[in-house]
Amino acid sequence: MNAVDELASGERRPLARLLTRIESGDPELRALLPELFAAGRGGHVVGITGPPGSGKSTLVNALTGEWRRRGRRVGILAVDPSSPYTRGAILGDRIRMMEHAADRDVFMRSMASRGELGGLAATTWIAAAALDAAGYDPVVIETVGAGQSEVEIARLAETTVVVEVPEMGDEVQAIKAGLLEVADIIAVNKGDRPGADRAARQLRAMLSTAGGRIERAPPPVLVTTATTDEGVATLADAIDAHRTAARSPIEARERAASQVRRALADLAARRATAAPAWDETLRAVADRELDPLTAAERLLDGW
Amino acid sequence: MTDTPIRVLIAKPGLDGHDRGAKVLARGLRDEGFEVIYTGLRQTPEMIADAAEQEDVDVVGLSILSGAHMALLPRTVQLLRERGMDDVLVAAGGIIPDADIAKLKDAGVAEIFGPGTSIGHIASYFREHARREA
Numbered sequence: 404m405n406a407v408d409e410l411a412s413g414e415r416r417p418l419a420r421l422l423t424r425i426e427s428g429d430p431e432l433r434a435l436l437p438e439l440f441a442a443g444r445g446g447h448v449v450g451i452t453g454p455p456g457s458g459k460s461t462l463v464n465a466l467t468g469e470w471r472r473r474g475r476r477v478g479i480l481a482v483d484p485s486s487p488y489t490r491g492a493i494l495g496d497r498i499r500m501m502e503h504a505a506d507r508d509v510f511m512r513s514m515a516s517r518g519e520l521g522g523l524a525a526t527t528w529i530a531a532a533a534l535d536a537a538g539y540d541p542v543v544i545e546t547v548g549a550g551q552s553e554v555e556i557a558r559l560a561e562t563t564v565v566v567e568v569p570e571m572g573d574e575v576q577a578i579k580a581g582l583l584e585v586a587d588i589i590a591v592n593k594g595d596r597p598g599a600d601r602a603a604r605q606l607r608a609m610l611s612t613a614g615g616r617i618e619r620a621p622p623p624v625l626v627t628t629a630t631t632d633e634g635v636a637t638l639a640d641a642i643d644a645h646r647t648a649a650r651s652p653i654e655a656r657e658r659a660a661s662q663v664r665r666a667l668a669d670l671a672a673r674r675a676t677a678a679p680a681w682d683e684t685l686r687a688v689a690d691r692e693l694d695p696l697t698a699a700e701r702l703l704d705g706w
Numbered sequence: 707m708t709d710t711p712i713r714v715l716i717a718k719p720g721l722d723g724h725d726r727g728a729k730v731l732a733r734g735l736r737d738e739g740f741e742v743i744y745t746g747l748r749q750t751p752e753m754i755a756d757a758a759e760q761e762d763v764d765v766v767g768l769s770i771l772s773g774a775h776m777a778l779l780p781r782t783v784q785l786l787r788e789r790g791m792d793d794v795l796v797a798a799g800g801i802i803p804d805a806d807i808a809k810l811k812d813a814g815v816a817e818i819f820g821p822g823t824s825i826g827h828i829a830s831y832f833r834e835h836a837r838r839e840a
């Protein structure tokens with residue numbers, strides 16, 4: 404039995420071990436990747452992103468409670484940033500989710516970003532596939548507390564929920580790009596604080612006039628209070644409902660294109676840096692004998 | 707793969723609210739290059755063992771200042787072993803009388819670090835003794 408077959412048992416230990424190997428980039432796993440994806444069971448991949456401290460983990464905890472009441476087995480990956488200096492990390496998302504620690508039908512794993520920018524770790528997509536193959540549905544991914552540019556999650560998640568707070572209301576007009584653009588659903592969390600409904604109204608107004616995804620309806624904007632479960636069932640409904648739209652051929656194809664493009668860029672970079680001509684090419688670019696585009700072309704053609 | 711950071715779970719079993727040491731340790735270990743999963747206060751041995759299993763950590767660090775260590779620490783070790791985590795390093799710290807240390811070691815706690823221990827010393831111990839993926 405290989406590491407992928409073992410996932411079918413639904414037991415935690417083989418999954419936990421496999422995730423460690425995935426995270427550490429175990430080269431032996433490369434050969435298992437097609438099998439891992441073939442073993443996928445179609446779990447709904449849900450991304451939860453938003454600014455630091457907006458309540459992402461607390462909301463994932465509350466949603467997990469709701470999904471458990473609906474009989475779903477919930478898999479969670481929660482990413483926190485690694486220090487670029489020491490490579491160490493404090494992975495604190497689990498604190499908010501400990502009430503589900505002993506539930507056999509919830510699997511939660513913390514991941515450090517390990518130098519990857521964009522809000523996820525480089526291996527999060529493979530880890531998500533492992534949770535799917537182990538039968539978790541939904542597979543929820545909490546990103547690093549995100550600014551405007553950490554939008555990698557939209558590549559991976561079928562449904563991306565952006566978690567904002569009421570205080571963002573004052574800046575709504577300024578936030579046109581970035582995070583909100585990748586939102587399939589927006590949760591204005593901390594609904595117990597003043598201004599939540601107002602912020603939600605402003606967001607709705609802005610999104611209905613904003614350009615961009617013209618062919619799509621603007622994302623629903625919901626108010627939640629993760630600490631009391633207020634609005635959480637409605638959010639779970641919205642996420643579940645979005646699954647169908649996310650799996651339309653157009654959306655699925657767009658996601659696939661984005662994923663393959665990313666893999667292609669990674670692969671090209673990895674091969675080029677390993678090419679014998681790499682050092683000489685860099686020297687030539689540094690000495691301005693060669694422009695970067697021509698350099699890249701030569702590296703690619705040289706394989 | 708030995709260059710991937712060592713993963714440590716820091717947990718506070720029992721009911722005491724003394725979390726200063728656990729937090730100092732979590733931050734200190736991060737600065738030493740560890741990946742630290744902090745689970746917060748008031749954890750049962752079951753919750754800790756279940757979390758450690760899912761996180762597949764190399765080290766489980768238990769911080770306890772309440773005096774209930776003889777009840778909680780051996781139980782946590784036992785639950786970890788039951789979950790197949792035979793090779794995980796279990797260490798503890800906080801207020802633990804010398805008289806109890808030998809008994810805790812017999813129960814599977816590898817080492818105990820009292821007040822005033824430097825983070826650097828703890829980090830070296832973990833680097834030396836933590837289970838690593840082959």
Ligand code: B12
Pocket residue numbers: 721722723724725726727728730731766767768769770771772773797798799800801819820821822823824825828
């Ligand atoms: C600060 C403190 C408090 C603060 C806690 C603030 C907080 N959020 O942490 C407050 C004022 C809230 C408090 C309250 C109480 N406290 Co008090 N408190 C202390 C005190 C003075 C210092 C603890 C501390 O923070 N030290 C600093 C940290 C950095 O050190 P540390 O925790 O020891 O951690 C170090 C090492 O032990 C080790 N370590 C710790 N954990 C781990 C884990 C691992 C894996 C490793 C490797 C190492 C490690 O590394 C750290 C760095 O060196 C101690 C006395 C003492 N000298 O320890 C009493 C003490 C712990 N408290 C005590 C008591 C009784 C109480 C109260 C019950 C008092 C009361 N009657 O109300 C309450 C209970 C509160 C509660 N809810 O649990 C007793 C416990 C007695 C016992 N165990 O038998 C002590 C020992 C005082 C005493 N001598 O009686 N307390």
Ligand SMILES: Nc1nc2c(ncn2[C@@H]2O[C@H](COP(=O)(O)OP(=O)(O)OP(=O)(O)O)[C@@H](O)[C@H]2O)c(=O)[nH]1
Pocket residue numbers: 454455456457458459460461462496499547548549592593594595596627628629630631
């Ligand atoms: N008042 C209020 N506080 C909340 C709510 N949701 C979360 N919080 C609090 O907000 C703080 C941050 O919550 P987290 O869930 O850790 O936020 P996060 O977005 O996961 O944070 P990072 O992962 O660090 O980016 C905690 O103190 C929560 O208790 C809410 O609905 N109302």
Ligand SMILES: [Mg+2]
Pocket residue numbers: 459460461495496545
């Ligand atoms: Mg969080």
